[in-house]
Amino acid sequence: MITVDEHRARVLAAAPPLPAIAQLISDSTGLVLAEDVVNRWPVPLFDNSGMDGYAVHRADATVGATLRVVADVPAGSPEDPAMAAGEAVRIMTGAPVPTAADAVVPLEHTDLGTAISEAAPETITITVEPKEHAHIRRTGEDTPAGSVAVAAGTVLGPWQLSAIASAGHETILVHRKPRVAIISTGSELIDPSGTPERGQIPESNSVLLAAAVTQAGAEVAAVTRVPDDEHALRSVLTGLDVDAAILTGGASVGAFDIVKAVLDGTGSIEFTTVAMQPGKPQGFGLTEFGVPAFCLPGNPVSVAVSFEMFVRPALRQMAGLHDIDRPRVIRTAAASWRRKPGRVQILPVVFDDETVRPASRGGSGSHLVTSLADATALALIPADVDHVSEGDRVTVMVLS
Amino acid sequence: MITVDEHRARVLAAAPPLPAIAQLISDSTGLVLAEDVVNRWPVPLFDNSGMDGYAVHRADATVGATLRVVADVPAGSPEDPAMAAGEAVRIMTGAPVPTAADAVVPLEHTDLGTAISEAAPETITITVEPKEHAHIRRTGEDTPAGSVAVAAGTVLGPWQLSAIASAGHETILVHRKPRVAIISTGSELIDPSGTPERGQIPESNSVLLAAAVTQAGAEVAAVTRVPDDEHALRSVLTGLDVDAAILTGGASVGAFDIVKAVLDGTGSIEFTTVAMQPGKPQGFGLTEFGVPAFCLPGNPVSVAVSFEMFVRPALRQMAGLHDIDRPRVIRTAAASWRRKPGRVQILPVVFDDETVRPASRGGSGSHLVTSLADATALALIPADVDHVSEGDRVTVMVLS
Secondary structure: OOHHHHHHHHHHOOOOOOOOOEEEEEHHOOEEEOOOOOOOOOEOOOOEEEEOEEEEEEOOOOOOOOOEEEEEEEOOOOOOOOOOOOOEEEEOOOEEEEEEEEEEEHHHHHHOOOOOOOOOOOEEEOOOOOOOOOOOOOOOEEEEEEEEOOOOOOOOOOOHHHHHHHEEEEEEEEEEEOOEEEEEEEOEEEEEOOOOOOOOOOOOOHHHHHHHHOOOOOOOEEEEEEOOHHHHHHHHHOOOOOEEEEEEEEOOOOOOOHHHHHHOOOOOOEEEEEEEEEEEEEEEEOOOOEEEEEEEEEOOOHHHHHHHHHHHHHHHHHHOOOOOOOOEEEEOOOOEEEEEOOOEEEEEEEEOOOOOEEEOOOOOOOHOOOOOOOOOEEEEOOOOEEEEOOOOEEEEEEEE | EEOOOHHHHHHHHOOOOOOOOOOOOOOHOOOOOOEEEEEEEEEEEEEOOOOOEEEEEEHHHHOEEEEEEEEEOOOOOOOOOOOOEEEEEOOOOOOOOOOOEEEEEEEHHHHHOOOOOOOOOOOEEEEEOOOOOEEEEEOOOOOOOEEEEOOOOOOHHHHHHHHHHHHHOOOEEEEEOOEEEEEEEEEOEEOOOOOOOOOEEEEHHHHHHHHHHOOOEEEEEEEEEEEOHHHHHHHHHHOOOEEEEEEEOOOOOOOHHHHHHOOOOOOOOOEEEEEEOOEEEEEEOOOOOOEEEEEEEEOOOHHHHHHHHHHHHHHHHHOOOOOOOOOOEEEEEOEEEEEOOEEEEEEEEEEEEOOEOOOOOOOOOOOOOOHHHHOOEEEEEOOOOOOOOOEEEEEEOOOO
């Protein structure tokens, strides 16, 4: 039996970041930037107006002065009108400030106020004097051309993508999102909407894993259910073109544990026992095609726990993320429970700002899938602890 | 000028949860359940084995006893073999326990251990005596038939979806994900990869909003850019079949503010000023087609801030979520800054466990999009505060 940390280290060593690919920014939400993005130009690109108003010579724009409006510069206009002494140019927010001007007087600082017509007025009278460079956003005052707008390794959220667009880029290098195959094995499995006969149960692991893979920032490429038939499993595996495969069931010591029968010893795949409860039987390694394969036990809670401990960190590392782990907090146990020591207990729990308690409605078995629905976190109880008492401090891995 | 809270209240009143629709669980990750999901059967469905091993009469299974193996029950088998005294049945994890048995002896508690062959052995000898009902998962011990597996209002993550599948459901009622149109207006806007002439700038708001809409749990239905041309905007709006529209630019008092010119007074849409900085000019209301329309100012930081304060809460409410707001924390200012009081300042910031400071590289203007890329939160500075000093306590709206 190996420790959770040992198994995790083995998994992470075999799941390096995927190669970078060129992709449109509009398809890159949540992905990790693989190279520095540099400003193609200064930001702002040119001196532009921060207000709707009038570009003026500041020396002319004293209170009470009447200026002649000689031109009109809307946003998007390429015009750079000349301005003699005593002249002004109507200008809209974002429009280029005429080279001749050294201040912008907002609409509300003139006699006409914000009553605006489509055509510019012939004259305006100043009511509030502008400061030097008032309401002019200067070329490059945010960042100069050639500076790094967004650095390699950054996770691309809305604000980062906006900065990249402003820096003049529509296609960027990002780490590819891992494409994942999900394979549930077991002759007992039927569709959830079916009517089970004796011995049959609804298959629930694939929907759990598909949602978990998506929320981890990876992509579900294929979802397949196979009976306990080695030939069927082999044929599913042969057709896969993915970055990782997650298999459930058939990973233990049973007579019909076909995942183990088919994959053990192929590529670098090894089946082992990990000192955790649930989730003890684990298979992992690269398939003969070089694809990381996670062979998880079949019980729903084991699947949920194994995903959180091993698969999610690996998928996030493959996606180029540095922050691969869930946050952990310490809470006070609001209940007591006994357990068999020897393995780390990983228990679905509910927690609040102060306390934590088991989520289970009727027990703590790895098959208690309904109880899982109530849980919002996993408590991690060290292997040598044989009971948790109310008031004990407990480490909680927060899921959302 | 109205307050941020007043505008928010107006927005939320016009954006109720969308109607529930029937949808496959595999398409429902992150959505909100619109009705209680009830177990179609007890969970577990039948007494089943928690281990690979042998079903026995417990009275027979004393240490040293040799039992005759009369049948073999793999997972998925409908068999319910009879067991006379002194007889055992090989059974795999998850398989139905024979009605005649009252305990399961794990493989490792027999003389054969985990050395397992495809065919069941003829006899086994017990090495560790089982307790009553050992390793039998009892029918309904998780939850009984007819009980609520997952309650209406629950956000559907991996674990909840798994419980729903186990409860026997593949199609559920969920609140629909809002479908959102994004319309950037402005004759100055060009593709980010283009080469701007004087007066032109790369369009960055649509990629910001598309990513933000997606991360808020809504769906981007259309992304359009229109020049400052009323006819063009009208024609885009006429074709829309969405749950909400977000427009940027043209919402203020300028001569070419076409969003205001086209939408003001139609349906329930009103343009107003909100006591916030940035983001003062805001338009909102239902279009004549009954679709909530958010008319945001055009500067990137204004768009980012307006989205967080108004659009995101509304989209999440439309999606049926109760938790519509970002978490807020209090941090200590690690820098000082002055500001013009009168409006709430909403400032892109970076923060750690203790401190917060402005994210801006060169200033705090609403056009400083590159600085936005560094920010991880928004600081909220009350309207009456004219300066923040190092050491002051600051409210921080956390974005991730």
